[in-house]
Amino acid sequence: MQRKGILIVVSGFSGAGKGTLMKKLVERYDNYALSVSMTTRSPRPGEKEGVSYFFVDKEEFERCIGQDGLIEYASYCGNYYGTPRPWVEQQLEAGRDVVLEIEIQGALKVKEKFPDALLLFVMTPTAQELKRRLEGRGTESHEVILGRLQRAVEESYGIEAYDYLVVNDDLDECLRQMNRIIDAARMRPSRNREFIEQFRTELNEILKGEN
Amino acid sequence: MQRKGILIVVSGFSGAGKGTLMKKLVERYDNYALSVSMTTRSPRPGEKEGVSYFFVDKEEFERCIGQDGLIEYASYCGNYYGTPRPWVEQQLEAGRDVVLEIEIQGALKVKEKFPDALLLFVMTPTAQELKRRLEGRGTESHEVILGRLQRAVEESYGIEAYDYLVVNDDLDECLRQMNRIIDAARMRPSRNREFIEQFRTELNEILKGEN
Numbered sequence: 001m002q003r004k005g006i007l008i009v010v011s012g013f014s015g016a017g018k019g020t021l022m023k024k025l026v027e028r029y030d031n032y033a034l035s036v037s038m039t040t041r042s043p044r045p046g047e048k049e050g051v052s053y054f055f056v057d058k059e060e061f062e063r064c065i066g067q068d069g070l071i072e073y074a075s076y077c078g079n080y081y082g083t084p085r086p087w088v089e090q091q092l093e094a095g096r097d098v099v100l101e102i103e104i105q106g107a108l109k110v111k112e113k114f115p116d117a118l119l120l121f122v123m124t125p126t127a128q129e130l131k132r133r134l135e136g137r138g139t140e141s142h143e144v145i146l147g148r149l150q151r152a153v154e155e156s157y158g159i160e161a162y163d164y165l166v167v168n169d170d171l172d173e174c175l176r177q178m179n180r181i182i183d184a185a186r187m188r189p190s191r192n193r194e195f196i197e198q199f200r201t202e203l204n205e206i207l208k209g210e211n
Numbered sequence: 212m213q214r215k216g217i218l219i220v221v222s223g224f225s226g227a228g229k230g231t232l233m234k235k236l237v238e239r240y241d242n243y244a245l246s247v248s249m250t251t252r253s254p255r256p257g258e259k260e261g262v263s264y265f266f267v268d269k270e271e272f273e274r275c276i277g278q279d280g281l282i283e284y285a286s287y288c289g290n291y292y293g294t295p296r297p298w299v300e301q302q303l304e305a306g307r308d309v310v311l312e313i314e315i316q317g318a319l320k321v322k323e324k325f326p327d328a329l330l331l332f333v334m335t336p337t338a339q340e341l342k343r344r345l346e347g348r349g350t351e352s353h354e355v356i357l358g359r360l361q362r363a364v365e366e367s368y369g370i371e372a373y374d375y376l377v378v379n380d381d382l383d384e385c386l387r388q389m390n391r392i393i394d395a396a397r398m399r400p401s402r403n404r405e406f407i408e409q410f411r412t413e414l415n416e417i418l419k420g421e422n
Contacts, residue, residue: 121400127413146421149414156411164398165407177398184395187375187388189332196376200367202338207360210353 003192005031005092006185007114008099009107010166012122013152015134017168021122022099024175033091035100038064041079054084072102072109083110097182104158111161118185120178121162125169127152214403216242216303217396218325219310220318221377223333224363226345228379232333233310235386244302246311249275252290265295283313283320294321308393315369322372329396331389332373336380338363 284293
């Protein structure tokens with residue numbers, strides 16, 4: 001059964017470890033491709049075109065919007081960020097699973113355009129653990145951490161829109177769990193329409209041959 | 212996270228191996244309980260009360276119907292068959308996953324009453340393989356086999372109502388796949404409402420303590 005890839009949207013609380021999970025998932029398993037976003041913001045030192053982001057100017061970004069060339073986009077602090085559609089669709093057609101990290105609003109837009117997208121929400125086992133990890137980074141002020149926890153409360157009301165929770169306690173176990181969830185998703189009937197259709201055609205041919 | 216069990220409904224083409232799969236699933240993994248149906252037909256030699264079926268008379272069965280004591284029921288050849296609700300609910304409350312083998316019509320009724328039920332549809336890898344297995348039993352006439360294949364065509368139009376396909380090629384691999392699908396289902400947000408609620412409460416307490 002040759003199947004199209006799965007579009008996997010990963011959201012989650014800041015500090016829950018989404019970034020690491022996605023990086024490791026792509027490293028450990030062959031079939032994943034990380035989506036690269038397009039942005040109008042300037043490259044930071046060390047960022048690479050086509051790896052960190054596709055860097056474009058405002059005009060080009062807005063032309064993409066006009067051509068429906070983005071799966072979703074948003075603007076933060078005066079800059080656009082979005083997910084280029086052609087690259088994602090190419091990967092899916094080639095049977096690769098595309099992993100996309102976006103916020104809940106973007107995730108819901110993706111689900112509208114790709115009803116078969118798999119929406120995962122990454123959490124820590126407890127709220128205390130989330131706080132501990134945010135503090136453990138040691139790079140953020142108390143105010144920033146409180147802001148992230150406040151945002152987590154707001155985001156927690158959106159979790160029910162996701163298909164699955166991913167609880168990031170032990171990293172390895174969490175990766176296995178994520179991979180199992182995605183693996184199971186391959187067996188949704190909506191992702192196997194051709195297989196079902198072919199089975200039915202074959203059944204009808206057998207019955208015709210017997211009568 | 213103490214969770215309620217999952218109600219797993221298994222349907223599939225006659226000859227695809229549902230019965231064996233369910234038996235092995237329960238044998239191999241601890242957390243499954245096979246549902247026992249209630250029927251008004253007479254016990255056959257070797258059938259045991261409470262194991263093969265709960266055998267009751269028509270009056271008692273209809274009292275159960277009246278009391279909404281059955282998750283689903285149907286009548287075949289003048290006899291009632293149904294799934295007793297209290298036993299299933301007890302098992303689910305105790306955190307055990309209940310496996311139920313029923314036809315598509317019954318499966319859809321279960322899904323109405325238990326929207327969180329997981330509907331699995333068992334197929335063979337090909338239609339030819341289905342025919343081969345039906346013939347391999349050596350117990351059924353050519354006409355009966357054709358009838359089953361005809362029924363498979365009709366049932367194939369209902370597959371999209373199921374949550375997942377289970378393709379029974381290699382039995383062991385199929386069991387692992389089934390178990391993975393069920394395992395993934397535990398992480399649906401709708402099955403983790405208490406966990407999400409508790410997380411949010413804890414977050415709010417942290418924020419209150421910090422301000």
